[in-house]
Each structure stands twice: as C-alpha cells, then as structure tokens.
Amino acid sequence: MGQRQTLPVLPLRGTVMFPGITAPIAAGRPGTLRAIETALKGDRLVFAVAQRDNTEEPAPDILFTTGVIARIGQVQRGLGGVQLLLQGEQRATALHYSEVEGHLTAVIVPAEEMMPLDLKDPAFEALHKEARERAAELGEKRGLPEEVVHQVLDSVEDAGRFADLVAGYIELTVPEKQGLLETLSVEERLRRVLVHVQRQIGLLEAQEDIKSQVQEELGERQREMFLREQLKAIQKELGDDDSSKEIIELREKLSKLELPKEARAEVERELGRLERAGRESMEAQVIRTYLEWIAELPWNERSDDHLELARSGEILDEDHYGLKEVKDRILEFLAVRQLRAQQVAAEVATTGEFPVSKLKGDTSDANPALSTTANEDRQITDTREAKSRAMARGPILLFNGPPGVGKTSIAKSIARSLGREYVRVALGGARDEADIRGHRRTYVGAMPGRIIQGMKQAGSRNPVFLLDEVDKLGQSYQGDPSSALLEVLDPAQNDSFTDHYLGVPFDLSEVLFIATSNFIQNIPGPLLDRMEVVDFSGYTEREKKEIALSYLIPRQLEESGLAGRGLSFTDDAVMKVISEYTRESGVRQLERQLGAVARKVARRVAMGDSGTIDDKVISADEVRELLGRPKVHPERANEHDEVGISTGMYYTPMGGDIMFVEASIRRGITRSSDEEEPTRVGPIALILTGQLGDVMKESARAALTYATNNADLLGIPRERMQSASEAHIHVPAGAIPKDGPSAGIAIATALVSELSNRKVRRDVSMTGEITLRGRVLPIGGVKEKVLGAHRAGIKEVIIPKANEADLEDVPDEVRAQLTFHPVETLSEVLAIALVEAPAPAEELVGV
Structure with a gap:
C-alpha cells in the first residue's frame, strides 16, 4: 500500500474520472470552489471522486471511496464559477472524509493495479487485441475519422491505461463506470470494457437495421404524409395554423369566378400543388402569388356603358377647348358603338335569343335546371356581355x-363619358417583350406584363385602356415589345391574349384601346396598320389664350392657394406669356409659366402683402416684372425688303415658325488653301452652312442648277453670271440642325434675288419642294407653318398648288388675315416674291 496523504475533495456529479484521461470540469458549488483554491495554493492535486446521487451539497456518506488523484491544469474563471482541465493520474482509496474550512478533505492511499502474472500469455494478448479492434470499430461507427481513432488508441500501449481510456469515452452509467474504476485487475477490467464496447456496437447495428427497415416500409408518399402530420401538429402547438385557412379562402374565392376551361384546369392543378407544398417553401410562395393574380383579375366584372352622345359632347367640351375635328371623330366613334348596342338590344327583344354564342362561340343557352331567377340573372349578364362585345368591335x-395638346386627357374624358374605368400604361422606353407579355413563372421575380397589370388595376374587363407613347417603344436583344402589341391590338386575336406569366388566355376583346404618339413615322407598319390615326395639331395663340383663361389660370390659382381672391389676368398679359415665354404647340409650358406667376404672387401674400393682391388684375407689364426677361425670341418678319434674303417656313413637333434663307455670291476671288472645299455646280461653286441635312443640301443644289441653267429667262444679267465664282447659302441659327425639302423654293428665291439683284418682299413667306425643272411639289405641316408665319407678322403665304386643300385646317380667323398664293412653278413664286417682276414666262430650260 502506498503512502497516505490528505487532499482536497472534488465531488463529481454525473461522471467518473479515470487515470490517464484529461477532461474539462465546471465547478460552481462553494465547497468545491474552496477545495480548488486550496489545491491551487499547494501542489494542485485533488481527489476526484463521484457522488452516489446528484445532490447539491455533497456529504461524506454520498461519496464513493474509490476515486482518482487528479492534477488541476488550466483554470478559467467566470461569473458562474470556474472551468478547469482535470488530468487523472492514479487510482486511490479514501480512508476518511472530513470537512476543513468549508470544504471536504480526504485521507487517501494510492490503489495498486493487479497486472497479469504473464504479460505474454496468449489469452491476455488476444483479449487486449480484441479490445483494441472493437474499440476502433465503435469509434468509426460513431462517425469518427479512422485516422483519428487509431491515433488516439495507438498512443496508449499499456493494457490498463488502454482500458481506462476506453472506459472514459464510452457511454455508460455512473455505477457502471465506477465499477470499472474499482476493478483493480487489469485483465478483468479489460474484459469488462470489451463487453461494454461490444454491447454498444450491437446497439448501433440494431439501430441501423431498424432505420433501413422503416425506410423501406414507408414509401416516399407515406413519409411525406407522416412528416406533414407532424408539421401540422407542430403548427397547431405554435398557434400557426393559418396556412390551411388561407388555402381554403383562396379556393373559395377562385371557385366563385367564371373562368374559361383552360384557366379552371390550371387553377385546380396549382391549388393541388399548393396544398402539397410546405407553407414556407419558395414553391408555395410562387404558387400562392400566381393564384392571387388569377383571383384578382376581372374575369366577369364589367362596367355598364352610358352611350348618350349629347352628354358625351358636353363632357368633351367641358374638359377641352377647341379640337373640333378630334371631338367630331370621337363622337362619330361613340355613335357607331351606340347603334351597335341598340342592334343587339333589338335582336334580344324581338327573338329572345342572345347573340353571345355568335360573338364568343362557347356560351350555351340558359340552363333549365337553374331557377327562374338564376336564368334571368344569366340572361341579363349575357345581354350585357353581348352589348359590350358588339360595341368593342370597332x-x-x-x-x-x-406634346401638350390634350391627347392623354381626352382619352380620360372618353372614359368618363362612357362610364368606364380608365387605365393608362406608359410605354415610353419599354424595350423588353416581357413588359407587354410578362415573364414566365420559371424566372425569379416573374410578374405579369403591363396589359394584365392594367386589367387588374381597372377591376373591369371593359375599361378604356390608354397605351401612352407607343412611338417610344424600343428594341433590344430581349425582344421587340411593339410586336407583342400586335396581338393586343388585333380584334381578331385579342379575345385569347395569353400572358406568359398567367399561361392561360385572357379576353381583351371588350377593352377600348386608345394609343398616343408624337412621331407617327416611328411606329412599325404592322402595328400602325391596326390603328386608325386621329391627328392632333397645335393650338393657335387665340386658342391658347382661351385655354389659359378657362382652364389653366383657375387651376394654377387653386394650386397656389389664391382661389377666391379675385386675382385675374388681362388678355394682353396672357398673350405676352404665350408669345415671349413659351414656344410650343401645346399648353404644358404655358401652364408652368402661369403657375410661376401665381407662385410669385402667393409669396407676396404669404409675406403680408395681401392687401394689394385681392381683386388684382395682372397686366402685361407685371408679367415682365414677375417672370423677368423674355425666354423666347421668335422670328419676326424683316423690316425692309432685301436682296438675297427670302422667308421660308418650317414645322417641328413644338409648332411652326419662319426662317430666313440668305444667299451671297462671290465674284472673281481666289480661295485660300485653308478654306473648306466647296461643292462645284457647273462654273459656280456652292457653299452650304447652318447645319443643313442631306435633303436640304440637295434642294440647294437643285435650286442653283435651275438658276444657272435659266439665267436669261430669270432676268439674271450675263456679266453677273460670268463673274460669279461661289454661291454661299446660309440658314441662321446654325446650332440647330435643319433638314427637309420644303425650303427648296425659299433657297431658289434667295439665289435668284442675289444673282439678279432684285429684292425679296419681306411680308411674303413660302414653302415647297423644288425640282430641277422648276416644278413646286407638295409638303407637310401646312397648318402649323401658316400659324407660325401669322405669328411672325407675315401677310402673304406661298404654298404648293397641291396643298391648297390643306388650308381648310387653318383656323378661320387666321385665313381671314392672310393672303395665300398656290403655285405650281418657280416662275410663279418669283413673280410674287420679287419686287421687280422676272422676265416673261417662257419655256424654261431644264437639265
């Protein structure tokens, strides 16, 4: 027996310490902490012994007598106690326990192990080897890497230490482990450890067999049902049983819709998938979103049309000033729809048959099994549908x-006059076909296209649907959105429009589509072919004044908080804003400038100057004071007749105006090397400046060719022609690109004026294309050009003979103040435009 010694006692709860094992121990009881502190002050040795039961306050009678002399290694202190590494060194037996200074101490003696008499005994070696192999097998079955298992086991060669190592790591109860600790015979302890290891291997193998048998017996569907029942039970316990309620509500909502056959089949299929999918799965969220879209679309809802032409005319006049031709075309459009609706109603009244089957093709007669009331309701619904479809076929x-002439707002007025919902979809900049048709559901973040989104927004299957800015549609590698619109706007196809997201046909045949554009030439031909063009032209200054007084000024006063104060504008003030602060065909910029005046007046009111504002009339001079210097400087007619300067006319989407064409002839001058090489036409070189486009350059070349070939008949002195070396044509405002053929006669007039030294009348403007033989060809934009010339102070206008009919579009008050000269040849133009008449008209020489 070894030497006695007294050590602090470290009671262990739920575990047993073995020699050669290093284990982390958490200590927090006061007595245990005092024992640890005592050991740390000495040689760091403690007597680690297990408790018989798991009591909080250990006493000598609940401690085993056999334990381990252990050394305290690393110590980490915390708020709840200490964490320490304890390394078992040797078995020991407690002879006596006592309490000293608040902790237990024990008088112990080391316990000597009983080794086999013959370490080379084959039976002992076989036992030792078997124990090692089974221990390795157990470690691998528990999932430990083979290399790690063998490294740990091979580090201990002694049989007794090996038995203690395995006993420390296998899963045993405290009494079983304590029994192994108290077994001093190495051979017996090794045998008992082998039994425990073999038992645990058998347990793991049995678990694996049971698991494989269960998986075989339970099919995939049974396993899924089992897990789903567990999930439902868990959700019920957590109070999260809303998923099934949502599905039931969604199913009821969808069942009330009268869906087409294809849509109903798709809905039922997706509902089944939703019920099988887990609530929080991504698939369930995608399916739920899809079904919600289906449920929210207006499959059956429609608005009742109110087709009263007199009321529609009143609404259009209330909302818009002028636009007589546009209003007439819209009222004609509505009149046709009204007559078609009356035809349907008359057919129902006389025959009792519903023409829905003729219009739709899949609607059966009333169901005799339904009640009388149900059949009547269905007849009313079918009649409404038939009327709506009949009116939609226009x-x-x-x-x-x-821009700014009222295209979008008049579409809104049409919806109001019909009593329909109004939806506007802005197509400007759309470059992806999916913008119209939607994305397929396989894409992340897929959603329907703008058409289906608009139908959901309308909540009715027969809204007025405005496709704004169709000429701004773009193209990219993602497809051509204008091609996707072909099906939408084709009455023969749009009753089965299929959005990629929905995947089922949706009927658009009852929708009244209206499109808007600024540049009709930017719309693809097949798309334009499906639409009837209604042209909106710019407003005259008088029309702008009336619009400002009747609509814009009251609205801006209301928005600026000045309504009810009696503030008003004089006609001259409004005309000053129109002519000197805006330059447009519409009235959008005009409203902004009037709003600026209203805001400046509102600022004065807010600063306490309200006494001078009430019932105030704003004059033209006050407009200049409030808005500052004029922002627009329109061209005005020349003050004097001049040689080589003619007055042309041009048109842009912002309106019409006049432009000056200047011609100058160089005579007998040698050009320097750094000057631009001119274009030579015969003996005379041609220089063109002012950012002219190719078409305008060609018009200038044609004009010079005509003038040089017909110099004698145009009254151009021979010596002036012979001395001319260069003809310079310049159009002022060089920063602005200019193009088009309509300046042809203006260029020719300026050239002939300069070559013949005749003055051009300042009060005459002209437009028309010229040919090499002096013919004047028709051009476009006559109304806007004439209005621009009128604003500039022009008195007489020369136009091509072929455009004479276009003068009917010019407002009466403008036509009354202007003199028009329809011409067919350039000689007629020169006779009117030049102060001195040209040579007598004879057969002119061409090229």
Whole structure:
C-alpha cells in the first residue's frame, strides 16, 4: 500500500474520472470552489471522486471511496464559477472524509493495479487485441475519422491505461463506470470494457437495421404524409395554423369566378400543388402569388356603358377647348358603338335569343335546371356581355400629335363619358417583350406584363385602356415589345391574349384601346396598320389664350392657394406669356409659366402683402416684372425688303415658325488653301452652312442648277453670271440642325434675288419642294407653318398648288388675315416674291 496523504475533495456529479484521461470540469458549488483554491495554493492535486446521487451539497456518506488523484491544469474563471482541465493520474482509496474550512478533505492511499502474472500469455494478448479492434470499430461507427481513432488508441500501449481510456469515452452509467474504476485487475477490467464496447456496437447495428427497415416500409408518399402530420401538429402547438385557412379562402374565392376551361384546369392543378407544398417553401410562395393574380383579375366584372352622345359632347367640351375635328371623330366613334348596342338590344327583344354564342362561340343557352331567377340573372349578364362585345368591335384609335395638346386627357374624358374605368400604361422606353407579355413563372421575380397589370388595376374587363407613347417603344436583344402589341391590338386575336406569366388566355376583346404618339413615322407598319390615326395639331395663340383663361389660370390659382381672391389676368398679359415665354404647340409650358406667376404672387401674400393682391388684375407689364426677361425670341418678319434674303417656313413637333434663307455670291476671288472645299455646280461653286441635312443640301443644289441653267429667262444679267465664282447659302441659327425639302423654293428665291439683284418682299413667306425643272411639289405641316408665319407678322403665304386643300385646317380667323398664293412653278413664286417682276414666262430650260 502506498503512502497516505490528505487532499482536497472534488465531488463529481454525473461522471467518473479515470487515470490517464484529461477532461474539462465546471465547478460552481462553494465547497468545491474552496477545495480548488486550496489545491491551487499547494501542489494542485485533488481527489476526484463521484457522488452516489446528484445532490447539491455533497456529504461524506454520498461519496464513493474509490476515486482518482487528479492534477488541476488550466483554470478559467467566470461569473458562474470556474472551468478547469482535470488530468487523472492514479487510482486511490479514501480512508476518511472530513470537512476543513468549508470544504471536504480526504485521507487517501494510492490503489495498486493487479497486472497479469504473464504479460505474454496468449489469452491476455488476444483479449487486449480484441479490445483494441472493437474499440476502433465503435469509434468509426460513431462517425469518427479512422485516422483519428487509431491515433488516439495507438498512443496508449499499456493494457490498463488502454482500458481506462476506453472506459472514459464510452457511454455508460455512473455505477457502471465506477465499477470499472474499482476493478483493480487489469485483465478483468479489460474484459469488462470489451463487453461494454461490444454491447454498444450491437446497439448501433440494431439501430441501423431498424432505420433501413422503416425506410423501406414507408414509401416516399407515406413519409411525406407522416412528416406533414407532424408539421401540422407542430403548427397547431405554435398557434400557426393559418396556412390551411388561407388555402381554403383562396379556393373559395377562385371557385366563385367564371373562368374559361383552360384557366379552371390550371387553377385546380396549382391549388393541388399548393396544398402539397410546405407553407414556407419558395414553391408555395410562387404558387400562392400566381393564384392571387388569377383571383384578382376581372374575369366577369364589367362596367355598364352610358352611350348618350349629347352628354358625351358636353363632357368633351367641358374638359377641352377647341379640337373640333378630334371631338367630331370621337363622337362619330361613340355613335357607331351606340347603334351597335341598340342592334343587339333589338335582336334580344324581338327573338329572345342572345347573340353571345355568335360573338364568343362557347356560351350555351340558359340552363333549365337553374331557377327562374338564376336564368334571368344569366340572361341579363349575357345581354350585357353581348352589348359590350358588339360595341368593342370597332377601330382602335391612335391620337397622334405634338406634346401638350390634350391627347392623354381626352382619352380620360372618353372614359368618363362612357362610364368606364380608365387605365393608362406608359410605354415610353419599354424595350423588353416581357413588359407587354410578362415573364414566365420559371424566372425569379416573374410578374405579369403591363396589359394584365392594367386589367387588374381597372377591376373591369371593359375599361378604356390608354397605351401612352407607343412611338417610344424600343428594341433590344430581349425582344421587340411593339410586336407583342400586335396581338393586343388585333380584334381578331385579342379575345385569347395569353400572358406568359398567367399561361392561360385572357379576353381583351371588350377593352377600348386608345394609343398616343408624337412621331407617327416611328411606329412599325404592322402595328400602325391596326390603328386608325386621329391627328392632333397645335393650338393657335387665340386658342391658347382661351385655354389659359378657362382652364389653366383657375387651376394654377387653386394650386397656389389664391382661389377666391379675385386675382385675374388681362388678355394682353396672357398673350405676352404665350408669345415671349413659351414656344410650343401645346399648353404644358404655358401652364408652368402661369403657375410661376401665381407662385410669385402667393409669396407676396404669404409675406403680408395681401392687401394689394385681392381683386388684382395682372397686366402685361407685371408679367415682365414677375417672370423677368423674355425666354423666347421668335422670328419676326424683316423690316425692309432685301436682296438675297427670302422667308421660308418650317414645322417641328413644338409648332411652326419662319426662317430666313440668305444667299451671297462671290465674284472673281481666289480661295485660300485653308478654306473648306466647296461643292462645284457647273462654273459656280456652292457653299452650304447652318447645319443643313442631306435633303436640304440637295434642294440647294437643285435650286442653283435651275438658276444657272435659266439665267436669261430669270432676268439674271450675263456679266453677273460670268463673274460669279461661289454661291454661299446660309440658314441662321446654325446650332440647330435643319433638314427637309420644303425650303427648296425659299433657297431658289434667295439665289435668284442675289444673282439678279432684285429684292425679296419681306411680308411674303413660302414653302415647297423644288425640282430641277422648276416644278413646286407638295409638303407637310401646312397648318402649323401658316400659324407660325401669322405669328411672325407675315401677310402673304406661298404654298404648293397641291396643298391648297390643306388650308381648310387653318383656323378661320387666321385665313381671314392672310393672303395665300398656290403655285405650281418657280416662275410663279418669283413673280410674287420679287419686287421687280422676272422676265416673261417662257419655256424654261431644264437639265
């Protein structure tokens, strides 16, 4: 027996310490902490012994007598106690326990192990080897890497230490482990450890067999049902049983819809998938979103049409000033729809048959099994549908014109006059076909296209649907959105429009589509072919004044908080804003400038100057004071007749105006090397400046060729022609690109004026294309050009003979103040435009 010694006692709860094992121990009881502190002050040795039961306050009678002399290694202190590494060194037996200074101490003696008499005994070696192999097998079955298992086991060669190592790591109860600790015979302890290891291997193998048998017996569907029942039970316990309620509510909502056959089949299929999918799965969220879209679309809802032409005319006049031709075309459009609706109603009244089957093709007669009331309700619904479909089979309108002339707002007025819902979809900049048709559901973040989104927004299957800015559609590698619109706007196809997201047909045949554009030439031909163009032209200054007084000024006073104060504008003030602060065909910029005046007046009111504002009339001079210097400087007619300067006319989407064409002839001058090489036409070189486009350059070349070939008949002195070396044509405002053929006669007039030294009348403007033989060809934009010339102070206008009919579009008050000269040849133009008449008209020489 070894030497006695007294050591602090470290009671262990739920575990047993073995020699050669290093284990982390958490200590927090006061007595244990005092024992640890005592050991740390000495040689760091403690007597680690297990408790018989798990009591909080250990006493000598609940401690085993056999334990381990252990050394305290690393110590980490915390708020709840200490964490320490304890390394078992040797078995020991407690002879006596006592309490000293608040902790237990024990008088112990080391316990000597009983080794086999013959370590080379084959039976002992076989036992030792078997124990090692089974221990390695157990470690691998528990999932430990083979290399790690062998490294740990091979580090201990002694049989007794090996038995203690395995006993420390296998899963045993405290009494079983304590029994192994008290077994001093190495051979017996090794045998008992082998039994425990073999038992645990058998347990793991049995678990694996049971698991494989269960998986075989339970099919995939049974396993899924089992897990789903568990999930439902868990959700019920957590109070999270809303998923099934949502599905039931969604199913009820969808069942009330009268869906087409294809849509109903798709809905039922997706509902089944939703019920099988887990609530929080990504698939369930995608399916739920899809079904919600289906449920929220207006499959059956429609608005009742109110087709009263007199009321519609009143609404259009209330909302818009002028636009007589546009209003007439819209009222004609509505009149056709009204007559078609009356025809349907008359057919129902006389025959009792519903023409829905003729219009739709899949609607059966009333069901005899239904009640009388149900059949009557269905007859009413079918009649409404038939009327709506009959009225829907009309042209699709395209409102084309410059910005700000009321295209979008008049579409809203049409919806109001019909009593329909109004939806506007802005197509400007759309470059992806999916913008119209939607994305397929396989894409992340997929959603329907703008058409289906608009139908959901309308909440009705027969809204007025405005496709704004169809000429701004772009193209990219993602497809052509204008091609996707072909099906939408084709009455023969749009009753089965299929959005990629929905995947089922949706009927758009009852929708009244209206499109708007600024540049009709930017719309693809097949798309334009499906629409009827209604042209919106710019307003005259008088029309702008009336619009400002009747609509814009009251609205801006209301928005600025000045309504009810009696503030008003004089006619001259409004005309000053129109002519000197805006330059447009519409009235959008005009409203901004009037709003600026209202805001400046509102500022004065807010600063306490309200006494001078009430019932105030704003004059033209006050407009200059409030808005500052004029922002626009329109061209005005020349003050004097001049040689080589003619007055042309041009048109842009912002309106019409005049432009000056200047011609100058160089005579007998040698050009320097650094000057631009001119274009030579015969003996005379041609220089063109002012950012002219190719078409305008060609018009200038044609004009010079005509003038040089017909110099004698045009009254151009021979010596002036012979001395001319260069003809310079310049159009002022060089920063602005200019193009088009309509300046042809203006260029020719300026050239002939300069070559013949005749003055051009300042009060005459002209437009028309010229040919090499002096013919004047028709051009476009006559109304806007004439209005621009009138604003500039022009008195007489020369136009091509072929454009004479276009003068009917010019307002009466403008036509009354202007003199028009329709011409067919350039000689007629020169006779009117030049102060001195040209040579007598004879057969002119061409090229």
